[in-house]
Amino acid sequence: AVSSxxxxxxxxxxxxxxxxxxxxxxxxxxxxxxxxxxGRVILGIGRGFQDAMFQxxxxxxxxxxxxxxxxxxxxxxxxxxxxxxxxxxxxxxxSPLPVQKPHPPLWVxxxxxxxxxxxxxxxxxxxxSPMESLDSLKSxxxxxxxxxxxxxxxxISTTPIMRTVFVTNDIKLENQVKESLAKESSARIRETEAxxxxxxxxGCQQYVKDKLAEYREQLGMDYLIARGRIQGxxxxxxxxxxxxxxxxx
Numbered sequence: 001a002v003s004s005x006x007x008x009x010x011x012x013x014x015x016x017x018x019x020x021x022x023x024x025x026x027x028x029x030x031x032x033x034x035x036x037x038x039g040r041v042i043l044g045i046g047r048g049f050q051d052a053m054f055q056x057x058x059x060x061x062x063x064x065x066x067x068x069x070x071x072x073x074x075x076x077x078x079x080x081x082x083x084x085x086x087x088x089x090x091x092x093x094x095s096p097l098p099v100q101k102p103h104p105p106l107w108v109x110x111x112x113x114x115x116x117x118x119x120x121x122x123x124x125x126x127x128x129s130p131m132e133s134l135d136s137l138k139s140x141x142x143x144x145x146x147x148x149x150x151x152x153x154x155x156i157s158t159t160p161i162m163r164t165v166f167v168t169n170d171i172k173l174e175n176q177v178k179e180s181l182a183k184e185s186s187a188r189i190r191e192t193e194a195x196x197x198x199x200x201x202x203g204c205q206q207y208v209k210d211k212l213a214e215y216r217e218q219l220g221m222d223y224l225i226a227r228g229r230i231q232g233x234x235x236x237x238x239x240x241x242x243x244x245x246x247x248x249x
Contacts (some may be wrong), residue, residue, distance in 0.1 A: 003037035011037050014127055014162065014225070015046035015109040019067040020057045023074035024084060024094065031079065031098045039099035044127055045072065046109035065118055072106075072122075079103035107160060116140055120147025123156065130162040130227055131185060133198035137161070137219055161215055162225035164200040166233075167208045167244035173237060177202050180232045209248045224249065 003011060011033065018026065034041040047064045048054065054061045078084055080102045083091035098104055108119035110126040119126035126144050128137055141159065148156055166177045181200050196202075201211045215221040228242055 003033065003040070007038075008040075010040050010042050012042035012044055012107075012225075014044040015048075016043055017048045017053075018045050018071040018075075019047055019059055019064045020053065021071065023071035024078055026071070027075040027078040027094055030075075030104060031094065031096050034098035034100055034104050035096050037099075039104075041098070041100070041104040042107065043104050044107045044109055047115065049111070065114065069118070069122075076103060105157070107158075110140075110144070113143065116144050117147045120144045120153075121151040123148055123151065123153035125156050125158050125160055127160055127162055127225070130164060130225075131199045133195070134215075134218065135198075141219055158223050159220045160223040160225055161219060161221040162227060163215075164202070164230070165208065165224075165226040165228060165245055166200075166202045166230060166241045167205055167248070168202075168237075168241060169204045173233075174202055174204075177230055177233060180230050184231060205244055205248060208245065212248065 002009070016026070016030075030041060030043055045068075047068045051061050054064065059067065074084075078094040079098055081093060081097055083093060085091065105125075107125045107127050108115070108122065110116045110119045111129045116126060120143070126140075128140060132140070145156065164181060166174075168174050168177070178196055178200075181202070182196055185196070185199075201208050203211075212221075212224065215224075226242075226245060228238055228245075230238070
């Protein structure tokens, strides 16, 4: 629906879980979306972390990274138009192929050291948790780049950062947003990252502009994934915040 009503906006996922999917079917679904959007897909991929989910799909939790790597390899091969071996000995080919060649951009959701290492070894950008502090992001990005270099990758194509962003000049609304976010995060955030200002960018246009500049300078951020839907904030207020953000970037 979004692809049919837009022409420029990129269509992305933050964590399309590969271990629980048939890789050829997944490759086909992504290719179809890339065709429908005329090459606007960015595919964020992940492994998953909940044991219950892996139990439902009868997948050994300890094998999730191996299965992730195998499925990703199969998907990339299919996107490149390489033959897929069928059980009856026949070769089949993926159709349609994606518009973007050899495939849509791939980003890896990585919330721990092993996941960050795997993303680096693959030479792919990684998407950090939206609740990591700036200092934690710095450390993890350094690790990610080091693993990429050690694996022979000269550079990573982009540095996407996901943050909760709300832009308003209304002090009362700003405080309401912060209170809502504090309640939302209380059960999820680690004690070492307890400050709201560490992971959310909420305030007037100048404040948000300065914070984004800080992220670009300290992390090399060149792609912002802005989380804007906040509990208790109505749609017109959300839309106005989005519009204010667009004026800054």
